[in-house]
Amino acid sequence: MEEHKILVVGAGNMAQEYARALDRLQIGSVVLGRGAESAAAYHAATGVMPGTGPLETQLDALDGQLPENAIxxxxxxxxxxxxxxxxxxxxxxxxxxKPAALDLAEMDRLLAAVRPTGAKVFLAYNRRFMASVRRARQIVAEDGGVLSIKADFSEMARRIAQLGKPQRELDTWFYGNSSHVLDLAFHFLGPVRRLDALTAGTGLVSWHPGASIFSGSAEAEDGALMSWHANWAAPGRWGLEVLTPERRLILQPLEQLRVQSHAGFPEVPEELDLTDETGVKPGLLRQLRAFLFGDEAENLPDLEEQARNMQHYDVIRTGGSWQSQASLGTAQRAGRG
Structure with missing residues (x-):
């Protein structure tokens, strides 16, 4: 790979994770940071000194040598x-x-800005590429598909309250953090036909005065069902269960996989190939391969898919119902008949 093939914008902790993965792939980068403190920390961790200052100025300084690929x-x-x-x-x-935009209005503005340029934008949901999820996809294919899914995106609210995050980020925590789990759930479920959501717990979490308890269900176009329950006001953790005709696949934590069969109650840990997760953030190396080389590219969500999913997230976050236009049309035709 030629040097400086890829542009990296940002020099925080996640940029350092990308630096380790890019180094494994032997791909050079141009790194544009912002402040001197984060740039110094990035330099100490990677040996590369990022640029600093206004992004527009740094882009101007590239003088026609702007890479076509960026993180x-x-x-x-x-x-x-x-x-x-x-x-x-x-x-x-x-x-x-993730999440590219922090609410539906911001996503609409982003789509309006990107579409006329023809740029291809993909979402970095690295958990889709973890060994546990990859193995779960293999089992789903072996067993003939998904029957149902259970999701839990409970957040550690008291710990989050101490992080010192800006209120804007806390208000949209559902999109920026809980969507890690829900993206995986909808990834396994496939296109959604309808969705119904309930919320409760208003005022129970100080930094998120809206709902803090979320429950509901969705139906996929192929008939598979999904349910979720999350409670930010009580102790809990993320988890996902994917049920096939032959096995129950338990991802809790998401980086691990346990399997229950019809043979009995035991949940047997699945042996995973962690070669691509040694020394790098789980899923990141294969995600980069998908983005740069097209390996497993079908599992890399683009901006349009994220926009559709955010419509579902918004209903789950606030309560209510959603139906696809196709299913609404079917219902209307049936009603007229």
């Missing part, structure tokens, strides 16, 4: 702004940290 790993509140700027500047392909 956007800035603070969540600036993801949409930076992605739009890079698309306007001619970056053709981007891997953007």
């Amino acid at each position: 956007v790993t800035v603070n969540a509140m600036h993801l949409a702004e930076v992605t739009s700027m890079l698309a306007a500047r001619g970056v053709r392909r981007m891997l953007v940290e």
